[in-house]
Amino acid sequence: MTWAEEILAKKSGLEKAVAGEYVVARPDGFMMHDIFAADVLGLLAEVGIRELHDPSRVTVVFDHMVPPPSVAAAAHQRTARELARRYGIANFHEMGRGVSHQVMVEEKRVREGDLVVATDSHTTTYGGVGALSTGIGSTEMAYALATGTLWFKVPESVLIRLSGRLAPATSGKDLILALMRIVGSDIAQARSLEFRGPGTSSLTLADRLTVCNMGVEMGSKFAVFPPGEDLPQGAAYAASYSVDLSSLQPMVACPHHVENVRPVQEMVGTRIDQVFIGSCTNGRLQDLRDAASLLQGRQIAPGVRLVVTPASREIYRQAMQEGILDALVAAGAIVEGASCGPCFGGHLGLLAPGERCLGTHNRNFQGRMGSPDAEIYLASPLTAAATAIAGEIADPRSLLAGLAAEGVPS
Amino acid sequence: MSDLFPVLRGRAWLLGDNISTDVLSPGPYVHAPMAERLRHVLEAVRPDFASGVRHGDIVVGGRNFGVGSSRESAPQHLKDLGVAVVVAESFARIFARNAIAIGLPVLTCQGVGGLVQDGEIVAVDVVAGEVVRSDGTALQAERIPPEMLAVLARGGIVPMLRAIAADQGSTAE
Structure with a gap:
């Protein structure tokens, strides 16, 4: 069996599962973030479900609209907090703990061989630890929390x-x-x-x-x-x-779709207004180390804004201890707390019409980061750092070659 | 089952490939009042949609319709604006699941984007999976599996949850 067949069979109490079949499985973990927790738990309260099937399997992380940029967001989060308490969800992480997917991994709320669902499309992240995990919507999450089960089509x-x-x-x-x-x-x-x-x-x-x-x-x-x-x-x-x-060589996804990928050298010279390093995709310590390896002792180009969001409090602290944050701030970056803000276009770094951003995040759809008339490019932290220094899309290999020539150990 | 799903007849809104959840339900408005959120639906690609769509209209998409985030507001906004059914060449997985969960039928239909004209009246038989144009030309869509039709027939998951809650209530007493 494939890994998907094996895990789905196991979690459905079957000896075997074959692609194309529908199974009813019992996931090991359920995660919700601040955008949807109130919707999910509010729906359960409204229809009269008084208890979750198993609150110990549920995790809530506040990571999207944090710190709340509006009264509406603050009120939404207060509702979610109250409902999480009422439904006995002990694994509750306030704002600042980190971006939910990173928190799930750091807190070991997901392990190899687990089946996990969450109200976020990037839940596929946990495949990095060998788990089978995927995103679902809030109504399906309400059903899953009430019953402990969810239907799956066994995928090819x-x-x-x-x-x-x-x-x-x-x-x-x-x-x-x-x-x-x-x-x-x-x-x-x-x-x-x-x-x-x-x-x-x-x-x-x-x-x-x-x-x-x-x-x-x-x-x-x-x-x-x-x-x-x-x-x-x-x-x-x-x-x-x-x-x-x-x-492989450094690659860039060009506007307005993630599949619109080209080698970075084809895009070198494209003027950029903002560079974003962070998100559940690339806000980890390795990513910040990569960025700092190029930005250390340099300045970002005039006219460019550099926004950095470490993916968790642990990463933030480690980066602080290693001097990474100091190097980034000295180079001209603004370092924000751990949040999803800029990546999903919620707050903390939106784009004006006509502006271009190169980010390490995951989506470059039209309107993703604010104005529908802005453009988003996606690349690695090294390419992002090289781009911030140049003020236009740059190939990190040129800078690394320069560093090597200067005798700087890489 | 077909009694529960009369053939839907409505005006088609033709959209392209890769209509994302970010254009269906833009991130900057996630906490805005509902009326304002609905005003921005598809704004980036069809600025005339939110003000022009009428009850019973049909959305016709290209490949990978609903690509992007898990936000259920993407299909919900279409339903709230009166859209009766979405027919597309292919759907992003979470969007399709969410649509069924909230009771909005979605049909995968090869070739629909190249055949249906923007603004024309089309008929959609959700159970049979048929899309018929006013000149009688028809396309066969993939049939929705019986398990999913059953969820749609109940109006989505919320009525199912109410039934579970009622059961819990009766066992508690």
Whole structure:
């Protein structure tokens, strides 16, 4: 069986599950963030459900509209807080703890082999620890919390065999952006992306989380690195691809769709107004270290704004202790608390008509970060840092070559 | 079941590929009053939609309709504006699930984007999965599985939850 079939069978009490079947499964974990927690729990209260099936499996994280930028957001969060208490949800994380997907991993609320659902499309992130996880809407979440169950169509799986090691100046972000082109939504839609092969062991946890996080941008239902490199016996895959990690180069997703991916050198010179480094995709310590490795001792270009949001309080503190935040702020960045704000266009860095942003986040849809007349480019933290320094899209390899020539250890 | 789903007849709004949840339900307005949120639906790609859509209208999309976030407001806003059914070449997974969960039928229909004209009257048989133009030309959509039709027939998940709550109440007493 594929990993999706194996886990869905196990969680549905079946010996076997086959792609195409519908199963009723019991997820191990349920997560809601501040945008939807009040809607979900409010719906349950309104229809008269008095108890959740198992509150110990539920996690709530406030990460989107934090700190509340409006009275409406503050009131919405107060309602969610009260309802979470009323329904006995002890795993409640206030604003500042971090971006929910990072918090779930740090708090070990998701483990290898788990099935987890959350009211956020980027729930596919947990495939980075070997879990099967996906986003659902608030009405379905209400049903799942009330009954402890949810229906799933067992998806077909797409096998992606990785070999080699990432080349310098590339990261998990460049891998998933490259896969947008290599695989794409026509193949991945509603399927499970399953990463196997000898290349997987060379990827860091941060890289795996980034890759699985953006699996959903291809329309995939799950994206997962199962334990072990080897293929399971007799598993049937709908499609199969091989990628040599050492052949990857820095990539950029261009407006207005994530599949509109090109090698960075084709876009070099594109003027940029704002650079954003953060989000559940690329706000981890490795990402901040990458950015600081280029920004240390430099200044961002005049006319460019650099917004940085560490993905969690732990990352923020570690980055502070390592001097990363100091380097970024000295270079001209504004460092915000851990939140989803700029990435989903809620607050903390929206764009005016005609402006361009290059960010390390996950979506560049029209209107995603404010004005529908703004443009968004997506890339790795290294490419983002190089771009902030140049004031236009830049290839991080040129800067790294410069550093090497100056004798700076990389 | 077909009694519960009369053939829907309505004016088509033709939209392109990759209509995202960010254009269906823009992030900057997530906490705005409902009337204001509805005014911005599809603003980025069809500024005439929110003010022009009428009860019973039909949205016709291209590939990957509803791509993006899990926000249920994306299908809910269409339903609140009176849209009776969404027919598209393909749907993003979460959007399709959410639509069924709130009782808005969605039909996957190859070729629909290239055939139906903006503004024309089309008939959609949700149970049979048929899309028929005014000149009689028809397209066969993928049939909605019986499990999902059953959810739609009950008007979505909320009525199901009310039934569960009623059961809990009776066992508690």
